Amino acid sequence: MSGYAKGAGRVPTGFAAETFISEHTFREGHRAIEGNAAGNTKKRKREKKGDSSIVSGEGAYKGPWAKFEEERPDAASDDEFGDDVEVEIIYEEDEIEANPAPASKKLAGTDYHDTEVEGETSEFVGSRQYDYQGRTYMHVPNDLDIKLTGDRGDAKNFIPKKLVHTYKYHTKAITQVRFFPGSGHLLLSASADSKIALWDTYHQRELLRTYSGHTKSVNDIDFNPSGTQFVSASYDRFMKLWDTETGKCLNKFTTGKTPHVVRINPSKPHEFLAGMSDKKIMQYDTRSGEMVQEYDHHLGPVNTITYCDENRRFITTSDDKSLRAWEYGIPVPIKFIAEPYMFSMVRSAPHPTGKYVAFQSSDNQITVYSSTDKFRQNRKKSYRGHNVAGYAPDVAISPDGQFISSGDSGGYVCFWDWKTCKMWHKIEASDSPVLAVQWHPRETSKVISGDLNGVLKYWD
Known part of the structure; x- marks a missing residue:
């Protein structure tokens, strides 16, 4: 690698040397790593944003609140786990939206109670x-x-x-x-x-x-x-x-x-x-x-x-x-x-x-x-x-x-x-x-x- 090292010394995790790398070399290395990562992981797709003129129902406008589409891993990953194993991916965001927990009736640590309920x-x-x-x-x-x-x-x-x-x-x-x-x-x-x-x-x-x-x-x-x-x-x-x-x-x-x-x-x-x-x-x-x-x-x-x-x-x-x-x-x-x-x-x-x-x-x-x-x-x-x-x-x-x-x-x-x-x-x-x-x-x-x-x- 072209460049020079100076200020070498021990750090808690090993040995480190300060190195100069040209901008071109750095970009090349960065792209190579990103390419590998992209090949290994599949990007999750979002649902369509919908039509802004439709308020509710099919095709309604979701905008930035559109959920991620549910998906199965592709064939390659099937092979990896064996043919018969079906892996279901659960996305945390969807789980929360699908099953909203009912809000607590009473605020913890307070003694507020509904004034309407208590009669005169x-x-x-x-x-x-x-x-x-x-x-x-x-x-x-x-x-x-x-x-x-x-x-x-x-x-x-x-x-x-x-x-x-x-x-x-x-x-x-x-x-x-x-x-x-x-x-x-x-x-x-x-x-x-x-x-x-x-x-x-x-x-x-x-x-x-x-x-x-x-x-x-x-x-x-x-x-x-x-x-x-x-x-x-x-x-x-x-x-x-x-x-x-x-x-x-x-x-x-x-x-x-x-x-x-x-x-x-x-x-x-x-x-x-x-x-x-x-x-x-x-x-x-x-x-x-x-x-x-x-x-x-x-x-x-x-x-x-x-x-x-x-x-x-x-x-x-x-x-x-x-x-x-x-x-x-x-x-x-x-x-x-x-x-x-x-x-x-x-x-x-x-x-x-x-x-x-x-x-x-x-x-x-x-x-x-x-x-x-x-x-x-x-x-x-x-x-x-x-x-x-x-x-x-x-x-x-x-x-x-x-x-x-x-x-x-x-x-x-x-x-x-x-x-x-x-x-x-x-x-x-x-x-x-x-x-x-x-x-x-x-x-x-x-x-x-x-x-x-x-x-x-x-x-x-």
Whole structure:
């Protein structure tokens, strides 16, 4: 062989020498080897690609997905194995296509199960379902020293000081609490243990009914104005409409995305809005079960929905650190606020006057925006002194509009004066973060708090 060798030396597999070979010599040798290999092996033939105008059936277009043709070894190889031996060649690709294994119903290592399969159940667990007149717990009691119906008047609110009652049923974090609209004689709680519970706020203060049907954490609940129905949203991606009295699930809604917040329209109780994890706000009609409008302008998951201007408009906030105001039913924002100093606002509460909305901002403060035409931030109103980082504690305003309260990641319930923005009081409510806080709509100083351990505490 022409050329030269240099740098000869030992290698682990023997003796090697670096050699120079001309291009021509190399090509000749390469062709000779390839020719031998071609003579020994037979190239597998593919089926015809088919006609691109035929979709299915004989001669259908297969293109690059055409299979290899099944073939028998030729006569030469028959002789090699003996005349009577027939060798069948099985191609791995064809084997896989011919017998596709059915996909596993359950994903290994996960406990996902089909939400459709699991039905909704509800159980009455109170001591008495009916009173002597055959009325259920839905009936507003009138044997109390407080009037729970009619106009509230100008009753003043006070800061609660002592613990009155502890409700225990939930095993995981309380995500939301709601008093029965108007009277407040019942209390609804939602939890991360996927359960919803209805409690009595007077008499024995017992657990009355449980609602099961969600398979993951329930993250929001909302009553209709009459309290006969409520809607729940969960991480199992379903929103469900329940009958408060019977516990029957009346309807289910899903877009395949997680709902973060649900709000029934007080002026149109058969419609509700849902803020979703895919940046959209969906408007549903509970009578038809249809989605009737979609508001798609946010750039991140939607956190809050607050009705204003006699429910003709609503304000939404999102993880995109912006605030948008909308006309109800029109999917184009009428106001968009996004300032460089803004943080995402995770919970909201409208002021009883209807002029303002308070937002829990992620930078450990509560900010206030006007809910009239301008939708401007009220720079004078900022409530600080609590810690919310990493959590989304609820914010609530007393029925007379005098106090604003919030949960705190240190286990406190904090109260501020609405006018002066000074913190009035802190209640040490738990040894874990307090996530849910609501004022009783009728009482002067009753507040409910729910913590990360699933304990509800009633304060006076």
